[in-house]
Amino acid sequence: MRYLPLTEADRGAMLSTIGVDSVDALFSELPTGDLSFDLPDHQGELEVEQALTAFARENISCADAPSFLGAGNYRHHTPASLDYLIQRGEFLTAYTPYQPEISQGTLQTIFEFQTQVALMTDMEVANASMYDGATGCAEAAAMACRVTKRNKILVSGGVHAHYRDVTQTQLKHIGLTIECLAPDPIGIEDLIGRIDDDLACVVVQNPGFFGHLVDLSPLAEECHSHGVLLVVCVAEPVSLGLVTAPGTMGADIVVGEGQSLAGPASFGGPGVGLFATREKFIRQMPGRLCGETTDEDGRRGFVLTLSTREQHIRREKATSNICTNSGLIALAFSIHVTLLGEAGFTKLAAINHANAVTLAERVGVLAGVKVVPQNFFNEFAVTLPKPAADVVDELAVKGILAGVPASRFYPQYEELSNVLLVAATEMTTEACVDALVAGLKKVL
């Protein structure tokens, strides 16, 4: 067995040192029972590769079809050096940096990541990562309740359905009231009118799930005049290169999904949760934080800090139960942002927007098709003259991944059945758009 270094001779020598007769004797305290597993025996590397390749072949890769899929998970190009760097064994096969003297590499990259996230969202501080955007959203709402000492949460209908569902699920047993507004494809919900002094926070998403870009400043102002925190979700961090940042508009907590800048969709996971807030709230933050300090020789170094918030110290009084988070994906996110730099990041965002505007112009003129949001970044909802799920299935047969039907998230809302989400990124070529337009003409 290629991954096991011990030889039979080693095992024999070690058993005699220990003073037992067999490896099985080490397990004599375990109950005996049926161990006839319906599983195959070991296989060589070649056979495993063939088996996994067979799984892969049953899928249509987004590389092989024009793809307009988004809904919180976006396909971007990643530079070759990114995937090389995250596969360096010193990053890939290290544990959480509990021994800072031999973990300065991981720690400094976390410090840089925290800084990048804070700058991109225009917030003061960020943590070392959450599992994903959806769990980050739940943690943000819980944190807002701790900060305000209130227990009511209001979730906009423009928030990703998964973020909403995870928030409802995760917080349902700790005495909080969560009001979730109906999905809002047209962008007409009134949040400002619902703000009152009992509310801990309002959770919104920008750009919204249906694509709308909204100036959140008036909402932030109303929130703050009632002591309410504004939680803003960002499902597409590339938007931060072109769109006014949540922090600039008055957000108190910003959470996001970093996948789109970190690497391939990988069927939706692992992603990385971004979590940023105001400095005055740091002691209520969930998750790990890396801080700067000095070593015994007075040199700058980094450590995990403020761990009295965390489960391994605080146990049942911790701000969250999170331990393992999404370190390597945070590193991938950070490396990509470093590779892009200011010039690349803002240009990437501009390209995404330009391609989305082109897409809207091309599909918006098709008979019976209407682009819903007036303002958007790289994704928007369209209404079709027939059910969007049918259109998606018909175009999938033609080798086009046409987008995500809103009914996938809201099967119970009849009025959303004709709504389709389409996204364009720098990967969306003119040929892709031509294919979609031709396909839509055929099936509509």
Place this chain on the structure above:
Amino acid sequence: MTNPNQKNVADASQTVSGHRGLSFEEAIIFEIDTPGSSAVDLPEPEHDRDRLGGLRRRGGVGLPGLSEPDVVRHYTRLSQKNYSIDSGFYPLGSCTMKHNPRLNEKMARLPGLADIHPFQPASTAQGAYRLMDTLAHWLKELTGLPAIALSPAAGAHGELCGLMCIRAALQASGDARSVVLVPESAHGTNPATAAICGYAVESIPGNGNGRVDLNALKERLGPDVAAVMITNPNTCGLFETEAKEIADAVHTAGAYFYMDGANFNAIVGRVTLAELGVDAMHINLHKTFSTPHGGGGPGAGPTVLSEALAAFAPVPFVVHGPRGLAMAEHAGQGEAQHSFGRMKGFQGQFGVFVRAVAYMMSFGKDGLRQVSGDAVLNANYLRVRLSEELTASYDGICMHEALFDDRFLKDTGITTLDFAKAMIDEGFHPPTMYFPLVVHGALLMEPTETESKATLDQFCESVLALARKAKRGDAVDDFKNAPVLTPRRRLDETQAARKPVLRWKPVPMPQAAE
């Protein structure tokens, strides 16, 4: 804080550049900014018609510009400041730092597994669904439990999944219980999880030989107890020999038995959870099934469930339908009618699933039995050899990790921390320190099955020599100063917490006129 007794080792190798041979000093990216530079060449946008509604970001983001060679060198240098399983022995107790096969990385990067979208039509993603179904089958077989939730993102998330299922099952039967019992030796995530699931947490004492005190547990069980969470093998590295009696007592009291599966590596292929009376257990794929720890994740914490809890599993999960495999995505509907909800965006940690499946297929059922065998053999070998100078906390056979305490350092003036830091200079990652809390100054060592006898022997000889040196009493300062051969020496954690600096900030510049 400077230790007056320290030898100033840094001075001995002072250089003009600050680098020391192969040990490079590396600035923060923001300090090596060349404004305008980028490591990515992008075309100009096709046009500038905008639909931003006036929400164009003003002012810069503030990110630095670097060329590709600068970026590659930056991260390469930083990587070299890390200890890793690739480069050395990492006996970090309860973390299962085993070899990460690169085949798994290669498989996770196949375009048909990496470049697929969570919301592709089911007809275009049957291979992904089948891979998830395959993983579910392996984990259900290996544990003997009938159901599984794949979506939890890590161990603590899996604990929450299990407790949420238990809470849903109790609610469904109209039984409102309010307390979760946790042994005093438990991981911190157990009580933290119980608390965010809305339960009061009470601690159960140990019995003096490192196991749960069955009588104390029985005494506390009652109509208010919802669940008992027990790690097995436990955090002392010992098998809970009364696991079945514990399960029976828990069930008799109308409560559920949650087993923390952090240490599943010790028993994989050797006992089923069905045999142990378990209702729910999370499996850390990033421990037992060797997906890389990545400096703090990502992990995955699939949670196996007994028949009594199966109906309450969170969405999404794969179902077999008339048109092939499908995903149940909505709690309250169809097969997910009783689901307690959703824990995670999208379809779970799919990329981690791919790696775990590649690992399981490589070992097969015969190999996995050898995995637990060698893991336990290696731990017992360390226990016996190191007992020559160190003090093992409990007598007799251990499972996959060996627990020592600081009695061997009594009256030396050297602490567990000092001893661990000295191990760093010897080229080893220290064991888990000061955990579990039930022994004084703990050193918890988990060698895993992927270490050779030669590595273990070298480790033992180094640690025994250090112990003898500590007991001699003439080298206390060496321990207090350790480590000295690392990129940084001991760091001031008090300063970091007292005045938190959590990000880089530009040096303030004189205000320019707008």
